[in-house]
Amino acid sequence: MCIFGDMELNYKKLGEGKPLIILHGLFGTLDNWMTLGKSLAEHYQVYLVDQRNHGLSPHSDRFNYDVMADDLAEFIEMHRIERPSIIGHSMGGKTAMTFALRHPDMWDHLVVVDIAPKVYPVHHQQIIDALKSLPVESITSRNEADEMLSRDITDFGQRQFLLKNLQRKKEGGFEWKMNLEVIEKNIEDIGRGMEDRLTTEKKVMFVRGAKSHYVKDEDYILINQLFPTARIETIAGAGHWVHAEKPEELLDLLMDFLRS
Known part of the structure; x- marks a missing residue:
């Protein structure tokens, strides 16, 4: 660090x-x-x-x-x-x-x-919506997350890339490493x-x-x-x-x- x-x-x-x-x-x-x-x-x-x-x-x-x-x-x-x-x-x-x-x-x-x-132009909204739809705090495994995410993102490689952002919490469940809320809020700036x-x-x-x-x-x-x-x-x-x-x-x- x-x-x-x-x-x-x-x-x-x-x-x-x-x-x-x-x-x-x-x-x-x-x-x-x-x-x-x-x-x-x-x-x-x-x-x-x-x-x-x-x-x-x-x-x-x-x-x-x-x-x-x-x-x-x-x-x-x-x-x-x-x-x-x-x-x-x-x-x-x-x-x-x-x-x-x-x-x-x-x-x-x-x-x-x-x-x-x-x-x-903004073209990541489908990904953001799919990630936000995952109940990360209650899922029990990455395989479960992958299965749920596959409903909206059909490409296996893309799902594996995105799911590298999942990390397990000590108290159980998962959380996103990335700041999904701020990324979505500023997505137009990223496309500028x-x-x-x-x-x-x-x-x-x-x-x-x-x-x-x-x-x-x-x-x-x-x-x-x-x-x-x-x-x-x-x-x-x-x-x-x-x-x-x-x-x-x-x-x-x-x-x-x-x-x-």
């Missing part, structure tokens, strides 16, 4: 070498990147971070990219990390972009995984586009999944406005969860880029 101002963010540190910080996406935790993080830790000192209102980090009523970018800046200063490279997936990618544009001297390489700096009109010509790579709809060809215009030297890569056969679906292909791209 580490104190970031008034925010004690949860993190795990792996390996030795040049520093590398990884930020997960919405409804995620640092554990989503543990497998790839271990591979990267063979060459880098990897910091896997739970963003506020997620994982084992504290809950807060403030939840937007401004405060999450501030969290990242404070994290780097608190740990005295010298010019880390940053990898951010989805929501974590927008946090990383916001931070990178505001603090161009605090980082080395930036990798944004399957998200563009554009506005995304990049409002900074800053740009950077530092080393930036965008990676998208070929089967994902998050980054389209027409988004390249906006990407290049903010990040004129950006390298844009597409991984065949991958959807939005590139790191889970095509970890080896993503690792090869990351190693090639981070060594450049």
Whole structure:
């Protein structure tokens, strides 16, 4: 644990070498990147971070990219990390972009995984409604939770991803690690586009999944406005969860880029 101002963010540190910080996406935790993080830790000192209102980090009523970018800046200063490279997936990618544009001297390489700096209409309400419908305090097992959740979310992999947010309470039953109420309240902020009109010509790579709809060809215009030297890569056969679906292909791209 580490104190970031008034925010004690949860993190795990792996390996030795040049520093590398990884930020997960919405409804995620640092554990989503543990497998790839271990591979990267063979060459880098990897910091896997739970963003506020997620994982084992504290809950807060403030939840937007401004405060999450501030969290990242404070994290780097608190740990005295010298010019880390940053990898951010989805929501974590927008946090990383916001931070990178505001603090161009605090980082080395930036990798944004399957998200563009554009506005995304709210499209998570079905997930939120399904999670809220679960009687987490009275369920007795994860299998029971999975069975109930399957009525609204048919994809098994997506359910397993979401159910990683369940934790058992000492007194019985379960509770959500994430702050579902605040996430729902601020979901439009999470979909907002990049409002900074800053740009950077530092080393930036965008990676998208070929089967994902998050980054389209027409988004390249906006990407290049903010990040004129950006390298844009597409991984065949991958959807939005590139790191889970095509970890080896993503690792090869990351190693090639981070060594450049």
